[in-house]
Amino acid sequence: MRIAQVAPLAESVPPMLYGGTERVVSWLTEELVTQGHQVTLFASGDSETSAILAPSVPQGLRLAGVRDHTASLLVMLNDVLHREDEFDVIHFHVDLLQFPLFQDLFHKCITTLHGRLDLSDFHPIFKAFPDMPLVSISDAQRLPLPHQVNWMATISHGFPPNLHPLNSPGGEYLAFLGRIAPEKRPDRAIEIAKRAGIPLKIAAKIDPSDQDYFKHVIEPLLDHPLIEFIGEIADAEKSIFLGNALALLFPIDWPEPFGLVMIEAMSTGTPVIAWRIGSVPEVIDEGVTGFIVDSIEAAVNAVRTVRNLNRLAVRQRFEARFTSTKMAKSYLEVYERLLSGRKPSQTRQNTARSDAHVA
Amino acid sequence: MRIAQVAPLAESVPPMLYGGTERVVSWLTEELVTQGHQVTLFASGDSETSAILAPSVPQGLRLAGVRDHTASLLVMLNDVLHREDEFDVIHFHVDLLQFPLFQDLFHKCITTLHGRLDLSDFHPIFKAFPDMPLVSISDAQRLPLPHQVNWMATISHGFPPNLHPLNSPGGEYLAFLGRIAPEKRPDRAIEIAKRAGIPLKIAAKIDPSDQDYFKHVIEPLLDHPLIEFIGEIADAEKSIFLGNALALLFPIDWPEPFGLVMIEAMSTGTPVIAWRIGSVPEVIDEGVTGFIVDSIEAAVNAVRTVRNLNRLAVRQRFEARFTSTKMAKSYLEVYERLLSGRKPSQTRQNTARSDAHVA
Numbered sequence: 057m058r059i060a061q062v063a064p065l066a067e068s069v070p071p072m073l074y075g076g077t078e079r080v081v082s083w084l085t086e087e088l089v090t091q092g093h094q095v096t097l098f099a100s101g102d103s104e105t106s107a108i109l110a111p112s113v114p115q116g117l118r119l120a121g122v123r124d125h126t127a128s129l130l131v132m133l134n135d136v137l138h139r140e141d142e143f144d145v146i147h148f149h150v151d152l153l154q155f156p157l158f159q160d161l162f163h164k165c166i167t168t169l170h171g172r173l174d175l176s177d178f179h180p181i182f183k184a185f186p187d188m189p190l191v192s193i194s195d196a197q198r199l200p201l202p203h204q205v206n207w208m209a210t211i212s213h214g215f216p217p218n219l220h221p222l223n224s225p226g227g228e229y230l231a232f233l234g235r236i237a238p239e240k241r242p243d244r245a246i247e248i249a250k251r252a253g254i255p256l257k258i259a260a261k262i263d264p265s266d267q268d269y270f271k272h273v274i275e276p277l278l279d280h281p282l283i284e285f286i287g288e289i290a291d292a293e294k295s296i297f298l299g300n301a302l303a304l305l306f307p308i309d310w311p312e313p314f315g316l317v318m319i320e321a322m323s324t325g326t327p328v329i330a331w332r333i334g335s336v337p338e339v340i341d342e343g344v345t346g347f348i349v350d351s352i353e354a355a356v357n358a359v360r361t362v363r364n365l366n367r368l369a370v371r372q373r374f375e376a377r378f379t380s381t382k383m384a385k386s387y388l389e390v391y392e393r394l395l396s397g398r399k400p401s402q403t404r405q406n407t408a409r410s411d412a413h414v415a
Numbered sequence: 416m417r418i419a420q421v422a423p424l425a426e427s428v429p430p431m432l433y434g435g436t437e438r439v440v441s442w443l444t445e446e447l448v449t450q451g452h453q454v455t456l457f458a459s460g461d462s463e464t465s466a467i468l469a470p471s472v473p474q475g476l477r478l479a480g481v482r483d484h485t486a487s488l489l490v491m492l493n494d495v496l497h498r499e500d501e502f503d504v505i506h507f508h509v510d511l512l513q514f515p516l517f518q519d520l521f522h523k524c525i526t527t528l529h530g531r532l533d534l535s536d537f538h539p540i541f542k543a544f545p546d547m548p549l550v551s552i553s554d555a556q557r558l559p560l561p562h563q564v565n566w567m568a569t570i571s572h573g574f575p576p577n578l579h580p581l582n583s584p585g586g587e588y589l590a591f592l593g594r595i596a597p598e599k600r601p602d603r604a605i606e607i608a609k610r611a612g613i614p615l616k617i618a619a620k621i622d623p624s625d626q627d628y629f630k631h632v633i634e635p636l637l638d639h640p641l642i643e644f645i646g647e648i649a650d651a652e653k654s655i656f657l658g659n660a661l662a663l664l665f666p667i668d669w670p671e672p673f674g675l676v677m678i679e680a681m682s683t684g685t686p687v688i689a690w691r692i693g694s695v696p697e698v699i700d701e702g703v704t705g706f707i708v709d710s711i712e713a714a715v716n717a718v719r720t721v722r723n724l725n726r727l728a729v730r731q732r733f734e735a736r737f738t739s740t741k742m743a744k745s746y747l748e749v750y751e752r753l754l755s756g757r758k759p760s761q762t763r764q765n766t767a768r769s770d771a772h773v774a
Contacts, residue, residue: 113539126485127511127540134515134543152486156493157515180472181486184493 057391060143061085061107061135063099064150065128067116070071070104074261076316077170078116078198080383081149083215087384097142098132110135129153140164145391150179153348155185162187164396166208169193172313174200189394191387194335197313208390214383216279220323222371223299230359231301231326233317234296236262236270241331244307245275247352252359254282256305259297261288299324303346303362305356306330315339318346322374325367329358345370416750419502420444420466421495421598422458423486423509429463433620434475435675436529439742440508446743452524455502457491469494488512499523504750511537514544521546525753527566528552529674533559548753550746553694558670561748567749571698572673573742579682581730582658588614588643588686589718590660592653595621595629600690603666605636606711607688611718613641615664617657620647658683662705662721665689666714674698677705681733684726688717704729 061084066077070082081097082105089106097103101111113133117125133154136146140161148154148167158165168191182188183203192198192210194239223260230252232245242258251255258278262270278285282323298304304321311334320329328346330336340346344365347358376382420443425709426434429441440456441464447454451633456462460470476484492513495505496545499520507513507526527550535582541547542562551557551569553569589611591604601617608615621629637644648656657663663680670693677687685707689695699705703724706717735741 122536124534124536127537130511130515131539131543134518137515152489153512156489156496159493175483177481177483178486180490184490 057143057388058094058142059088059096059391060136060139060314061088061095061097061099062132062144062146062148062150062154063097063103065100065113065116065132066118067100067126068102068104069097069099071320072102072116072119075116075269077149078409079215079316080213081169083380084353084384084387087216087380088388091388093386093388096402098136110139125152133157137161144395147387147391155181155188158188159185162189164394165189166191166390168211170196170313172200172311173197179203179386189390191390193314194312195401196334196338199311202224206350209388210376210384211383211386212340213316214378214380215317215319215323217323217375217379220298220320222323222368223295224323224325224367226326226367227300227302228255231298231304231321232256232258232260233289233297233304233320234260235266236260236274237266237385238269238273238310239310241309242274243277243348244309244331244352246274246283246353248305248355249282250280250361251352251356254302254359256283257297257301258283258285259287259289259293260285260386269274284365294320295324298326301326303359304328304357306336308333308336310334312336319374319378321379322346322401325371327362327367327370329355329362341373345373416747417453417503418447418455418750419457419498420454420461421491421505421507421509421513422456424459424472424475424484424491425477426459427461427463428456428458430702431461431475431478437676438474438574439529439572442572442739443743443746446575446739447747450743450747452747455479456531457495458769462569469498470612472762485512492516493559496520500709503754506746506750509646511540514540514547517547519563519564520546521548523753524548524754525550525749527570528556529672531559531670532556536601540563544555548755550749552673553697555670555693555697559670561576567598567752568745569697570742570745570749571737572675572678573737573739574678576682576683576734576738579654579657579679580666581727582680583684583726585685585726586659586661586694588616590663590680591615591617591619592648592658592679593619594625595619595633596625596665597628597632598669600666600668601633602636603631603668603690603714604664605639605642605687605732607664607666607714607718608641609639610711613661615642616653616656616660617642617644618646653675653679657685660685662718663687663689664714665695667692667695669693671695677739678733681705681729684730686721686726686729687723688714688721700732747762 062257063069063081067078069078071078078187085095085097087109096110097105097107098110100116103115113128166189182205186205189206189208195210230249234240298321306328314335321328322345332348332350349355422440426437428437430437442455444454444466454466455469456464456466457469459475460473472487505524519707525548541564547563548565548567554569589608593599657680665687673694680687681704691707691709699707708714
């Protein structure tokens with residue numbers, strides 16, 4: 057199949073540092089190439105790919121100091137538009153600029169929504185273009201959209217199984233990995249660790265906008281023998297940090313559409329203790345890959361029983377549900393359904409669970 | 416002529432409070448209707464116009480609390496696109512989203528650029544679409560654009576002559592009207608007034624982002640018998656505030672593409688003392704409607720001679736160059752040139768001066 061992957065331009069594909077979307081686009085692109093498809097990747101010129109790279113700008117825009125990405129994105133989308141007959145399917149990973157521009161080509165277009173949909177500023181575009189084929193990254197992500205749209209599937213993120221290998225013994229500390237931000241609730245992680253009497257290691261970056269929160273809310277909590285703040289860690293250090301943990305704490309307080317770090321932990325065999333919000337109940341298999349909780353008390357109880365979970369079983373569930381091979385297979389199924397003109401499926405595409413439902 | 420005017424959605428047309436662009440769109444639209452044209456105004460639903468209103472959103476987006484205007488603008492532009500055969504000319508006052516969407520209709524499109532062009536984030540769109548017919552609001556506005564584009568004309572803003580009537584006696588204070596912001600240089604205005612020994616009245620709003628600047632830089636300068644800070648004034652109070660002044664001080668420190676307040680002062684007969692930057696040398700006729708200066712000292716000297724200027728002559732020059740009738744006439748000439756397929760003119764469209772040039 058001749059496939060165009062259209063990435064955001066904020067970061068290169070894969071990103072130099074952060075950039076969840078660009079990372080997922082890279083994993084999908086590489087897997088589609090491996091499976092023998094002819095893939096063209098529209099992305100910044102410093103991207104690295106085994107697909108054909110169509111560079112739009114020399115460098116990822118954030119590190120290039122470009123604040124308003126609109127002009128660069130419009131130029132890239134216009135390039136895609138003028139080359140549309142080279143592709144069987146055009147797969148967008150950008151938010152909304154493509155909707156009016158590609159309205160006559162929806163029969164071969166698909167947009168994966170990578171962001172939250174509970175901010176109403178974007179809703180008018182979904183109302184105006186209800187036929188754009190869409191993929192959600194969790195079923196929960198869809199809930200805030202008040203309009204009928206053309207959902208084709210929910211497809212979980214996935215990455216190569218060798219990226220974060222199984223670490224079968226595990227370890228004796230709790231891990232928190234991400235950003236220091238109010239909605240990530242590192243304060244909850246600290247309280248859980250203190251109450252459970254288990255060490256907590258916090259590997260997290262602090263964005264400039266979150267400095268105040270760190271200084272006034274989190275820093276005063278760090279002065280405790282069980283709590284260790286190790287700052288930001290590189291991508292390459294994640295496997296060891298996560299793999300050596302007893303469990304990952306994911307006590308978020310916002311409807312995160314997909315929490316990549318949960319499946320990164322699972323990949324190393326480390327189970328996840330997470331709050332019941334956003335994508336969490338879809339990602340964690342209760343009692344197998346972790347525990348879903350609603351309170352500090354429940355989280356502390358989960359910490360006490362989490363060592364009973366079988367780390368090999370955690371890893372196996374990761375392999376069954378969240379590899380890039382599985383993600384690419386799900387997307388190919390959607391591409392084929394799109395091209396055959398069939399109606400959107402009413403079942404989720406990427407899980408073997410029986411509780412599948414779509415909006 | 417059947418004309419579509421496409422306004423930004425940030426404010427209603429005309430705006431409830433601020434909104435230079437929406438004010439200009441309103442003046443142009445009303446004048447075109449007066450001249451017998453069939454005008455459709457694409458704008459927020461709380462706009463008031465004698466044209467046919469095509470409401471895109473119920474209310475101006477800023478006051479409605481919408482932060483990201485992209486989705487609403489795209490939906491409006493798509494509406495315009497689907498109705499394009501109802502219009503002879505489509506006149507955009509929005510930044511850049513229309514470029515790819517209307518690329519097959521450039522023969523009947525015109526975009527007035529209302530903002531500064533020295534920020535390079537937008538440049539890729541001008542490079543990719545060099546054929547979009549463009550109007551600048553001053554020649555100086557064009558200078559930062561590194562690419563060849565399709566300039567049709569420079570057209571000054573204009574408003575109805577009865578909006579700010581002539582106040583022939585004038586007054587004995589200097590006026591500063593605008594925002595308290597570093598690039599507006601109220602500190603220069605204060606120093607000029609103190610050195611000249613003439614009272615200064617400062618009528619200005621303070622945006623939240625400029626509170627620090629006000630508190631630390633400007634407020635300490637206000638404690639002086641000649642300086643009076645009167646805060647923000649309503650649009651209806653402008654005529655009296657400007658008309659009762661000896662001169663308007665416009666000591667800006669950034670390349671403002673068009674300073675509306677300069678022609679508001681001229682309309683009341685009040686001359687302008689302004690720094691040589693941006694549109695200033697194109698708007699002020701040296702020795703007739705004011706003085707163009709490069710230093711505090713030159714400004715102080717200008718204050719001492721400004722009362723020799725004839726206020727009736729200032730008003731007459733305003734009437735000759737900056738009315739909405741004149742602005743609409745200039746735009747109609749551009750519309751007609753566009754429709755007849757003629758090449759862009761090499762002369763400015765809106766001034767009788769002989770130093771006309773275009774990029």
